[in-house]
Amino acid sequence: MRVPLPERLREHAQGYNGSVVEPRHASTIIVVRDGAQGVEAYLMRRQTSMAFAAGMYVFPGGGMHPTDVTDDVPWAGPSPAEWGARLGCDESMARGLVVAAVRETFEETGVLLAGPDASTVLSDTSGADLQAARATLEAGELGFGELLRSHGLVLRSDLVGAWAHWITPSFEPRRYDTRFFVAALPEGQRVGEMSREADHASWIPLREVLDRVEAGEAAMMPPTVVACREVAGHTASTILGAAAERTIRTIEPRLIEVDGELFLETDLGDPA
Numbered sequence: 001m002r003v004p005l006p007e008r009l010r011e012h013a014q015g016y017n018g019s020v021v022e023p024r025h026a027s028t029i030i031v032v033r034d035g036a037q038g039v040e041a042y043l044m045r046r047q048t049s050m051a052f053a054a055g056m057y058v059f060p061g062g063g064m065h066p067t068d069v070t071d072d073v074p075w076a077g078p079s080p081a082e083w084g085a086r087l088g089c090d091e092s093m094a095r096g097l098v099v100a101a102v103r104e105t106f107e108e109t110g111v112l113l114a115g116p117d118a119s120t121v122l123s124d125t126s127g128a129d130l131q132a133a134r135a136t137l138e139a140g141e142l143g144f145g146e147l148l149r150s151h152g153l154v155l156r157s158d159l160v161g162a163w164a165h166w167i168t169p170s171f172e173p174r175r176y177d178t179r180f181f182v183a184a185l186p187e188g189q190r191v192g193e194m195s196r197e198a199d200h201a202s203w204i205p206l207r208e209v210l211d212r213v214e215a216g217e218a219a220m221m222p223p224t225v226v227a228c229r230e231v232a233g234h235t236a237s238t239i240l241g242a243a244a245e246r247t248i249r250t251i252e253p254r255l256i257e258v259d260g261e262l263f264l265e266t267d268l269g270d271p272a
Helices: 009-012 066-070 080-087 089-107 128-139 144-150 206-216 223-233 238-245
Strands: 002-004 024-035 038-046 061-063 154-156 159-167 178-184 200-203 255-256 261-265
Touching: 024 089, 024 200, 024 223, 038 206, 038 223, 061 089, 066 089, 066 144, 080 089, 080 159, 089 128, 089 144, 089 154, 089 178, 128 144, 159 223, 159 238, 178 223, 178 238, 200 206, 206 223
Parallel strands: 024 178
Antiparallel strands: 002 261, 024 038, 024 061, 038 200, 159 178, 255 261
């Protein structure tokens, strides 16, 4: 796939001196539900003041914290070792990536992929106690493991599916090594107050948002566009099964020049 270099990246590319910043590990989750116009995902438009992906529509997610690896997070479902095999990394890293995905989703949306045990999931996270804990967690004053333990909950790793692995191009000054996950909105849960990092957020039919991106009415980074196209063919009930069948490859777009014009080129291959 070859796309014109977005205008926001042009200055970075033209001033690139060959130095490469080490990417930060990150996780993002495509949370879906079924709607009248097909599958919908929860998308947030980042504040224009943000240093990374300003003004872009993104899925919930963010950088992995050291405590995502070291904290004692109650866990149910596939083990960190199994996740390591799935993600192509060691057990410790896999644990941190899954914890980061679930934690960031709760911080940014109020959706919590957890339950009292391995076979149940919370049906409502709108209570004052959990919403207060969400704000404390986002402020960095509470660990995710502590939050779960204090409410008698376990992280349900079986509610999450691995979808893709993208690394920010080498010429960008702020880079992320991001694992994309998928999850269906748990029955009964609903999105809470919008994250402070966003100026707009809503459930959007994926085919609609792709049309808006094509028409220039919405902005997305290439990994988000690709993920929307891939997920649009599924439903909330089939998304985890589809994730289990995917081969996760590392994708890092390359900067190329064709007839004086700059492009990002990506070898997507066959994701299945």
